[in-house]
Amino acid sequence: MASIWEYANPKKFIATTDKLLPWVSALAVVALVSGLIWGFFFTPEDYKQGSTVKIIYLHVPAALMAINAWMMMLVASLVWIVRRHHVSALAARAAAPIGATMTVIALVTGAIWGQPMWGTWWEWDPRLTSFLILFLFYLGYMALWAAIENDDTAADLTSILCLVGSVFALLSRYAVNFWNQGLHQGASLSLDKEEHVNDVYYYPLLVCIAGFILLFVALVFLRTQTEIRARRTRALLARERLGQ
Secondary structure (H helix, E strand, O other): OOOOHHHHHHHHHHHHHHHHHHHHHHHHHHHHHHHHHHHHHHHEEEEOOEHHHHHHHHHHHHHHHHHHHHHHHHHHHHHHHHOOOOOHHHHHHHHHHHHHHHHHHHHHHHHHHHHHHHHOOOOOOOOHHHHHHHHHHHHHHHHHHHHHHOOOHHHHHHHHHHHHHHHHHHHHHHHHHOOOOOOOOOOOOOOOOOOOOOOOHHHHHHHHHHHHHHHHHHHHHHHHHHHHHHEEEHHHHHHHHHHH
């Protein structure tokens, strides 16, 4: 465990992620391109949904990453609260815009997918509603960071907000299980082969999910490095002002 906390050192984090970033980025591009081409061009139309089913290759990975990005922010926020490691707080901040973007992609593609299936672009379904609230929490989280000048105070308050928002992240994941009356279908992925999508869609979907995960990791590395450098710049400017 002692070795894990070494990466709380900003210099160590930047040095390590600089080495990993090209590899993770390249793997993300390969997985995304191959998964999307496989899914959109080499899978058949569904007997019920037709070609609309292929939105699964964008919607499901984006929805998974929207939820898991918030879970990553939760873990990073807890590390900040307990250990006061600045890199963890900045990593949570870095992940927020990425998670918000994934949430927008999931909401938009869900509407496009749902319209021909449900006959409406939006329904106040439990999962859809909780997902929309999760997006609002993303916006609130980013706004709170931007509104507070002191980084430590901002990290404290956004960490508390992250704890509260985690309830809606979990609700958006398990809402179908909690409320059976919702229009939203059950999970597309399951350990039970009887429940998840047909294998012809399942395997390219796994590749797309891997691509989205790798893309998220690459963007978090890059944005966290940017946040660290921005924090250093603010600290240097503050020292200069004090010196004057």
